[in-house]
Amino acid sequence: MSSRHEKLAHRLTQILRRLNSGERLDVHRLAEEFAIDIRTIQRDLNERLGFLEWDEQGRRYYRLDTAKLGWLTTQDIERFARFCSIQDLLPQIDRSFFHEQLAQSIQIKGLSYENVKDRRDDFNKIRQAVEHNRIIEFHYEKSDGSRKYYTLEPYALVNRNGIWYTVGIDCNGRKEKTFCFTQMSSISGQEQSFQADEALKQRIQENDSISHGNQLAEVVIQVAPAAVHYFTRRKILPNQETLRHLENGGLLLVCNDVHEMDIIPTVQYWIPHLRIISPEDLQEKVIGRLKTYLADKV
Incomplete structure (x- = not known):
C-alpha cells in the first residue's frame, strides 16, 4: 500500500x-x-x-x-x-x-446487540461527562432487584459482546467499578469536574475485560480439538492469547488481567469444549453453577 x-x-x-x-x-x-x-x-x-x-x-x-x-x-x-x-x-x-x-x-x-436508541439522551449525558471529566449521579438496579445510588467519575463507555457498560471510579469508595448502561436510571450530569487518571483511561481502552477492580492476574483455559478453529480464528475470550498447542490437537489459552465474570459465562456457553485449568477454584465455580441450575430443573 x-x-x-x-x-x-x-x-x-x-x-x-x-x-x-x-x-x-x-x-x-x-x-x-x-x-x-x-x-x-x-x-x-x-x-x-x-x-x-x-x-x-x-x-x-x-x-x-x-x-x-x-x-x-x-x-x-x-x-x-x-x-x-x-x-x-x-x-x-x-x-x-x-x-x-x-x-x-x-x-x-x-x-x-442491544438497542439503546430510546436511551439516547442518557447515553449522551454519560458520553459528554466522559469527554469533559464531569461527575455523574444515578440509580443502579442490581440483578437481585435492589437499587443503589452512585456518584461516579466516568472514564469510558465501552461495548463488550453487544452490551454497553460505563466504567469509572466510585466517588464514595474510590474503587474502579463497571455498570451495565441499561441498568442505570435517573442519570444526571454534574458541574463538578475531576482530574482524570490518564493511565487508567489507557488501561481501560486496551483491556478487553469489562470488569475493573478485583481482577485475576491470569486464567488458563483448555480448548478441546473440536473448538480450536473458533478460538484461533478470532479472540473470543477477553485478553485472549495462545499459550501453546497440545499434542491431541487441543489448545491452551491464557487471559491476563480479567474478572472471573468475564470468563465463567463464556466457559459455560462452550461446555463441553472449554475447561479452566487455573485457578482451579474458578473451574469449581463453573461446576457449582451448573449443579445449581440442574437442581432447580429437577
Whole structure:
C-alpha cells in the first residue's frame, strides 16, 4: 500500500473508531486535525464510509445511528478502513460488491446487540461527562432487584459482546467499578469536574475485560480439538492469547488481567469444549453453577 493510501487508512480508522464509540463528529475540526480540506473529510464520510447508517448526516456534523454503536470490533475497523482507502483503485463492480459485503457484515453483527436508541439522551449525558471529566449521579438496579445510588467519575463507555457498560471510579469508595448502561436510571450530569487518571483511561481502552477492580492476574483455559478453529480464528475470550498447542490437537489459552465474570459465562456457553485449568477454584465455580441450575430443573 502506498504512503498516500496508508495515511488515508489511518485517517479512516480514527474516524471509524470515534463514530463507533458514539462521538458526534465535526467536519471542521476533523479537517483541522488531519490538515486537509473540509471537502475531503466530507468525501470520507459520504462516499468512502457510505455503508454506515447515520443518525445525523449534515453539512457539518455526523453521528452514527445509536442502534449501531459498538458493532465494529477493532479488527473490523482496521479491515474496513484499509478497503475504503484503496477502493478508488478498484473497478466499480468490485467497489459495489465490497460495499454490499460491509453493510451486510454490520447488519449480521447487530442481531445480538442491544438497542439503546430510546436511551439516547442518557447515553449522551454519560458520553459528554466522559469527554469533559464531569461527575455523574444515578440509580443502579442490581440483578437481585435492589437499587443503589452512585456518584461516579466516568472514564469510558465501552461495548463488550453487544452490551454497553460505563466504567469509572466510585466517588464514595474510590474503587474502579463497571455498570451495565441499561441498568442505570435517573442519570444526571454534574458541574463538578475531576482530574482524570490518564493511565487508567489507557488501561481501560486496551483491556478487553469489562470488569475493573478485583481482577485475576491470569486464567488458563483448555480448548478441546473440536473448538480450536473458533478460538484461533478470532479472540473470543477477553485478553485472549495462545499459550501453546497440545499434542491431541487441543489448545491452551491464557487471559491476563480479567474478572472471573468475564470468563465463567463464556466457559459455560462452550461446555463441553472449554475447561479452566487455573485457578482451579474458578473451574469449581463453573461446576457449582451448573449443579445449581440442574437442581432447580429437577
